Amino acid sequence: MEIQLHIKMNEKLFLRNPEQSELGRKIIFHSIQLIHKNGFEDFTFKKLAKEMGSTEAGIYRYFENKHKLLIYLTAWYWSWLEYQLNFHTHNIDDPTVKLKRVIKLLASTVEDDVRTDHIDENTLHQVIITEGSKTYLTRNVSEDNKDQLFKPYKDLCAIIGNMIVECNPNYKYPKSLASTIIEMAHFQNFFMHNLPSLTDFGVHKDELEIISFLEDLVFSVLIKA
Template sequence: MKLEVQIKMNDTLYLRDPEQSELGKNIIKHSIQLIQKNGFESFTFKKLAEAIGTTEAGVYRYFENKHKLLVYIISWYWGWLEFQIEYQTKNIQDPIVKLKQVITLLSTTIEDDLMTSHVDESLLHQILIAEGSKSYLTKHVGEDNKLQYFKPYKDLCNTIGGIILECNANYKYPHSLASTIIEVAHLQNFFMHNLPALTDFDKTRQEDQIIDFLNHLVFSSIQK
């Protein structure tokens, strides 16, 4: 028996549910590969169709446009991360240990977990680092927000904000700190690899330093 994790998705993101067919799963799988490899700007439905062996029109039957597809896979990732956090912290009592575990999960590229056959989580993590902010840095963020496209991200922020409050119930900015942790984990990773002068990290010790930087930042500010 094979365990499969299903992440519940907002059904206004797609025209036809990609989880429900082979073609749909291929669209997700190859989108992740192509966006990670060539970046979101050069990603087109035509190239995607060629990679899968279908036609452009075939892809358009699943997603209205490439932006919604990006939001879809990013939402998927937030949902998956929420599940990971729940799973990996459920037996931890101490909220400080819990929050440290969350920081580690956010900063580390996790191996493809095989519970979601058509999604490679490590590629998705790379996409989040390089393209994540493009999902909301648009002029239509307001409408997208009304359609609940960012609910998984907000839920994650709430979860992390809750753990922050467990550590210190008087901390004033739990949501801002949560979104800061998430974004800074990704940004410092991008800078370390691409614009290292904006960091103090060397590539040899990799993500450990980002975790140390974030732990120091977060715990000095909530324990003060």
């Protein structure tokens, strides 16, 4: 039995749907690899075309520009993560346990999802850690936000916020705590590997320590409130 996982993406993210053609799927696959290899600043559609054995113009038929492509990848990632989250917290009633699963999911190395053959989730995860916040730290946030481009991120944040409320209805900042968990799961990972003195994880470089840090943070606040 072969199961394919398909995530429906906001149409404003692309000019032509990359999931629906071989070329489109190659764009997704190779862009993840190239951005991971050389960083988003160095990444161009010309280099991507060369890597893929295709042409620059061909890529422009799918994506308006590289920033939209990055938002696409990020949106896909958060949607996929929401799916994973639903799966892993399914049938769990205790909100504390659910929240622990979420933290683990956010802060752990991802394993490749075999149901998506044009996306290497592990590499994508690493790309999102380094490049994810560049999607919204721009002059166009508001416009892009109006086009709902950040919906998957906001949805995930809302879900986590709701779990926090379930854990403790008296806590006053569930949404901010949720966005803090998400961002810090990534930033502490980036710091651990690249600027270790900004963390307490420089010695072992172990993701489990990030999970412990976040769990301690979240549950201290929620128990106290």
